[in-house]
Amino acid sequence: MSTFFNILPMLLIFLIGVIIRRTGILSIRDAEALLKVVFNVTAPALFIASVSQLKIGHDILLLPPLGIAMFFGIYLLALPLGKLLKLPRPTLGTFLLGSSIMNVTFVLPFFVAVYGIQEAGRISFLDLGNALVVFTFGYALACKMGENARSGNMAGRILTSPPIIGIVIGLVINLFSLHPPDPIMNTLTMLGTATLPMVMLALGMYYSPRIRNLPVTFLAIGLRMLVGFGLGLLLAQVLGLTGINRVLLLLTASAPAGTNTLTFSVLEKLDTELAASIVSTSILMGLVLVPVILMLTS
Secondary structure (H helix, E strand, C coil): CHHHHHHHHHHHHHHHHHHHHHCCCCCHHHHHHHHHHHHHHHHHHHHHHHHCCCCCCHHHCCHHHHHHHHHHHHHHHHHHHHHHCCCCHHHHHHHHHHHHCECHHHHHHHHHHHHCHHHHHHHHHHHHHHHHHHHHHHHHHHHHHCCCCCHHHHHHHHHCCHHHHHHHHHHHHHHCCCCCCHHHHHHHHHHHHCHHHHHHHHHHHHCCCCCCCHHHHHHHHHHHHHHHHHHHHHHHHHHCCCHHHHHHHHHHHCCCECCHHHHHHHHHCCCHHHHHHHHHHHHHHHHHHHHHHHHHHC
8 A cells, every 4th residue: 555655646636637638738848848848957957966965885786777777678679570570760769778778767656665665776777878879869869769869969969968977977977976055956856856756747737548559659669668677587587686686676677668768759840749658558557567576576
């Protein structure tokens, strides 16, 4: 029951987004504006606030590479499948992103409900590796596959993207034990906490009960959640992971498609309808799959 109450606010915000769109209060363009605010303002603030406060110990140094390995493991499976299906370039880009990007934030309330808030930093540290690859390779992929493709300027766009700048600033503060003024850190924390509700609101506004491109949607979700779980299980076995780190890997490996699938699709003009379909449908499936995996592995 406590797990249910932890995720209930996210579900309600998602529902509010659906209602806002259906009643005409806001439109798809407003949802796009929200996601742009997330990418340029709230997500960088979240990274600065969280990364700067992580307690980096030897027992969690393996977690960031695992986040990276999960991304590329699924990507290398999705790429030949996408080419085999002969998907249009923007649709292929969305398919690859939706299959590869893990929604680690979705897993957080389930994990904390079982292991306590004191372990939240562990999942954030795994997400650091995930975020690094998502906002470098993942964003580069979106730039390459989208209508705004400008390969010559790609490196500069990636290195100056606000989320990457946020991660770098957070690491500098952490590694050099800097102490920014409390008003600044409090402001960053407040902005960062707005990331999840803003994304969930935008997802609700994008959501449609009509699944766009059903075969591609479910193929992407199958790769992300079911094949992802299998890959996570294989990595845990090979590396001999036990206890909390094993559970954490299996949970994140089977997480729904990351919301950055939709964010990048909007920013770079990929297949936004397919992105919304993959992300929103996988979140609904995750409400069943992730708790079951948690109960079986913890």
